[in-house]
Structure formats: C-alpha cells, structure tokens
Amino acid sequence: MIGKGKAIAHTQASMAYGWNQEKDAEIVYRELLVGDDPREITKEFEMIQEQNVNCEKNTLSFVLSPAIEDGQKLNNKELGKITEAFIKEMKLQEHQAIAFVHKDKEHKHVHLYVNRIDFEGKAYNDQFVGKRSQQAAERVAQEMNLTTARERQEEKLLNLRITRNQIMEKHQQVMRERPRDLNTYMKGMQKQGVEVKPYINKSKELQGFRFVYKGQNLKGSEVNRAMSGSKIVKGIYQAPSRSKHINPIQAVKIASQIVQLNPAIVKTLANKVVSKVISASKDRGIEY
Structure with missing residues (x-):
C-alpha cells in the first residue's frame, strides 16, 4: 500500500x-x-x-x-x-x-x-x-x-528486468537475420511483438529509439547499452557484409521519409570507420 x-x-x-x-x-x-x-x-x-x-x-x-x-x-x-x-x-x-x-x-x-x-x-x-x-x-x-510499497517496487523492478531481457533477446534475433535497413529491422521487431518508435529531436534528427513491449515504453539505452541509437544504426548499415560504406552515413530512411542522423550518432559512426581504415591499413603494412 x-x-x-x-x-x-x-x-x-x-x-x-x-x-x-x-x-x-x-x-x-x-x-x-x-x-x-x-x-x-x-x-x-x-x-x-x-x-x-x-x-x-x-x-x-x-x-x-x-x-x-x-x-x-x-x-x-x-x-x-x-x-x-x-x-x-x-x-x-x-x-x-x-x-x-x-x-x-x-x-x-x-x-x-x-x-x-x-x-x-x-x-x-x-x-x-x-x-x-x-x-x-x-x-x-x-x-x-x-502488499507494501517496498514489495510493489521490488516486483516492478523484477518485471522490468524480465521485460528488458526479453526485448534484448528479440533484438538480437532480428539482428541475426541481418536486416538491410531500419524499416526491415522495425518490421522484424513488430513481428516479435515489439513496437520500435524512432525518437526524432527538435532539430528533426534521429536521436535514438524507444521500444514498447508489455506495457513498458523504454529508451534503447534503458533496455541495453547495445541498443543505443548509434549502435543499432551501426549494426545495420556498417555490418561486415556492407563494407562498401566507407564513409559514415548521414541520413536513413524511415517509412518513406529521409531522416538526418543526430551529430552524435554520425560522430560515433565516423570514429568506427576511421578505426576500420587504420586497422585495414596496418594489415597491409602501412604505418601512421
């Protein structure tokens, strides 16, 4: 109570x-x-x-x-x-x-x-x-x-932990299928019973995602660190099978709309690209 x-x-x-x-x-x-x-x-x-x-x-x-x-x-x-x-x-x-x-x-x-x-x-x-x-x-x-307030809080936290784990498992399952873009990823999650809501900031930029499942509405980073906006975009558009993306992407297509990425996401993706280029160069014997 x-x-x-x-x-x-x-x-x-x-x-x-x-x-x-x-x-x-x-x-x-x-x-x-x-x-x-x-x-x-x-x-x-x-x-x-x-x-x-x-x-x-x-x-x-x-x-x-x-x-x-x-x-x-x-x-x-x-x-x-x-x-x-x-x-x-x-x-x-x-x-x-x-x-x-x-x-x-x-x-x-x-x-x-x-x-x-x-x-x-x-x-x-x-x-x-x-x-x-x-x-x-x-x-x-x-x-x-x-039922005491403490017991209710403990039960709520337990249910939240279970829900977070379930969303993460469904995310991993969809990512294993290597979705070709965000729309494919979102449809895959929908089939798993999870609604993915892109979060567009005041500058009309994609900043991240929210996940709605079993009455919970959570930011990706609240579900798991691996589900932040930058990591989801990187996982889809910079997967090994898509190595043709040498330069970090600046925008993505959601439904029928082109949405610019938040600068923080672009910066994270750029750092990943630079790391890959340096690593590849070292493999070829080029030193920086």
Whole structure:
C-alpha cells in the first residue's frame, strides 16, 4: 500500500473531489463529523479552524492506495479499518476526519481528509508529512498483511528486468537475420511483438529509439547499452557484409521519409570507420 499526504488550504474543493459520485465515491470512515455533503463538512472543519487563524493550510489530505490485487479483495468496512489504523499511526485520532473510497478505476484507493486543527486550536505539525505518510502506510500494510510499497517496487523492478531481457533477446534475433535497413529491422521487431518508435529531436534528427513491449515504453539505452541509437544504426548499415560504406552515413530512411542522423550518432559512426581504415591499413603494412 502506498500513502501520500500534504497540507492544503482548499478544503471544500478537495472534499468535493473526494465525494465525487461519478467516481463511485462512498464514505468508508468518519470521525467527529455529522454533515451530509462537502459544504457541511467544510463548515464543521472551519468552526474548529477559526481557533487558529495563523494556520493557512489547515486541512490534511491523504491518499491510501492498496495494491490492485489487494484492493479487489477489500470491502468498505475493511478499507475503513485500514484508514483508522493509518490515522492512529499518524497520531490524528483526536481530529475531525472523513474518508471516501474511489472505485471508478481498477486501482481502488481512499481519499482521506483530516482537520489539521484539533479541538484545542493547536495545528498538527505537517513537517515531512508526505514522508511520514509513506512510512505509516508501510507499517499498516505490514500489520494487515497487505502488499507494501517496498514489495510493489521490488516486483516492478523484477518485471522490468524480465521485460528488458526479453526485448534484448528479440533484438538480437532480428539482428541475426541481418536486416538491410531500419524499416526491415522495425518490421522484424513488430513481428516479435515489439513496437520500435524512432525518437526524432527538435532539430528533426534521429536521436535514438524507444521500444514498447508489455506495457513498458523504454529508451534503447534503458533496455541495453547495445541498443543505443548509434549502435543499432551501426549494426545495420556498417555490418561486415556492407563494407562498401566507407564513409559514415548521414541520413536513413524511415517509412518513406529521409531522416538526418543526430551529430552524435554520425560522430560515433565516423570514429568506427576511421578505426576500420587504420586497422585495414596496418594489415597491409602501412604505418601512421
């Protein structure tokens, strides 16, 4: 479960969003309040907040997001218990509070609003409230056997690593077939289920590629160093079977359009050509 929190000044507007019926909003927690709509609840907050006119951001807004698979199993009563446990972890039990669940999307989540001012007129310390919200949500998730933010991050990283390896394997398979140009390479990757998106910079130059696969959209260099723009172009246009390219290419054809290469790619290709020329000359006994 992920927890987010901040102090806000626009109480009624935020609470109206939390109580939005278009998002299938339902109240899952209420403490020290009797109002039946955002305007009435805001008025109740304001009655207490009038005791501390120096505090401008006088409402605390939290979002509690269980993992998707956890959210699918949790009913409103259980979400209320989670919210109550979170409030105790944040030491806000003596403050007015109301929470709504949003179920309009696959990712069920709770919007919680707490009066920052207590009944004695004292403002709750909001220093590092975002970080403390994360930590409180982590502890509640552990206590209630829910997926923690750390576990979600580890799972996300594992899935990303698997996806990167799969894209790299498909790239290597297509390159082994020696595509004659970028269009052939992109079609080969498409057959493997990977969409290749050329990245054209503001100067209308090809700078690299992005790879879309299984919901991930990654730069080539994020997949593997061997999949940077310069290395892919070099692998296709300066392969051993295409040694006729003595000079580095300046542009390539993508679909039916001629696209100039980014200077950094051209420079990399030029360095490779120079290295080949020097190596070939040495083989013939010519020294520099």
